[in-house]
Amino acid sequence: TQLLEQSPQFLSIQEGENLTVYCNSSSVFSSLQWYRQEPGEGPVLLVTVVTGGEVKKLKRLTFQFGDARKDSSLHITAAQPGDTGLYLCAGKLETSYDKVIFGPGTSLSVIP
Amino acid sequence: EAQVTQNPRYLITVTGKKLTVTCSQNMNHEYMSWYRQDPGLGLRQIYYSMNVEVTDKGDVPEGYKVSRKEKRNFPLILESPSPNQTSLYFCASSLRREGGNIQYFGAGTRLSVL
Numbered sequence: 001t002q003l004l005e006q007s008p009q010f011l012s013i014q015e016g017e018n019l020t021v022y023c024n025s026s027s028v029f030s031s032l033q034w035y036r037q038e039p040g041e042g043p044v045l046l047v048t049v050v051t052g053g054e055v056k057k058l059k060r061l062t063f064q065f066g067d068a069r070k071d072s073s074l075h076i077t078a079a080q081p082g083d084t085g086l087y088l089c090a091g092k093l094e095t096s097y098d099k100v101i102f103g104p105g106t107s108l109s110v111i112p
Numbered sequence: 113e114a115q116v117t118q119n120p121r122y123l124i125t126v127t128g129k130k131l132t133v134t135c136s137q138n139m140n141h142e143y144m145s146w147y148r149q150d151p152g153l154g155l156r157q158i159y160y161s162m163n164v165e166v167t168d169k170g171d172v173p174e175g176y177k178v179s180r181k182e183k184r185n186f187p188l189i190l191e192s193p194s195p196n197q198t199s200l201y202f203c204a205s206s207l208r209r210e211g212g213n214i215q216y217f218g219a220g221t222r223l224s225v226l
Binding site: 004009031033040041042043044045048050088090092098099100102103104105 | 116143147152153154155156157160162170202204206208211212213214215217218219220
């Protein structure tokens with residue numbers, strides 16, 4: 001059983017479309033991170049959110065942490081082919097000092 | 113350039129033949145981890161180390177060993193590999209930061225055990 005669920009698992013869209021991917025859990029996290037992983041490479045950190053309700057923007061990417069700190073969303077505006085990759089969320093449990101739990105990822109393909 | 117270096121990038125081996133995957137970081141980070149990535153399961157932590165000579169099991173440690181004799185190196189050892197250890201492996205080192213650590217990942221090692 002996954003502690004962190006991500007949806008959708010796969011997403012294929014046309015360049016210029018908007019999309020939202022979700023990360024959900026029944027557990028409370030002290031912080032939640034989003035990573036992007038491109039083929040043949042390791043994940044790269046995009047953002048960390050720590051406060052319930054927090055919204056962070058990174059150019060065309062908007063990240064939101066749920067009020068109860070159990071879920072998060074990533075919204076991409078006007079997707080570009082360069083956004084293609086695997087998006088992973090990772091949560092740090094309140095009881096954990098350093099360890100994070102990763103979700104299974106959303107594989108995004110943006111078609112030119 | 114700050115980086116985490118894993119070797120080899122690709123490895124095909126046979127059941128029972130001991131192997132070591134090396135990991136080195138040049139950022140003086142104390143915390144390092146090994147993960148395996150399997151389709152639909154995400155990244156699962158195998159072992160982690162909070163500092164030199166301090167290691168502990170992650171979520172899926174069976175069949176693996178690690179050592180941390182120096183701060184920069186954190187090798188992953190498979191004493192007797194089995195086919196269910198076929199996977200994509202990542203080493204990571206962490207910068208501790210208030211509000212959430214930043215993990216830096218290596219490029220990965222794709223292992224096939226026949």
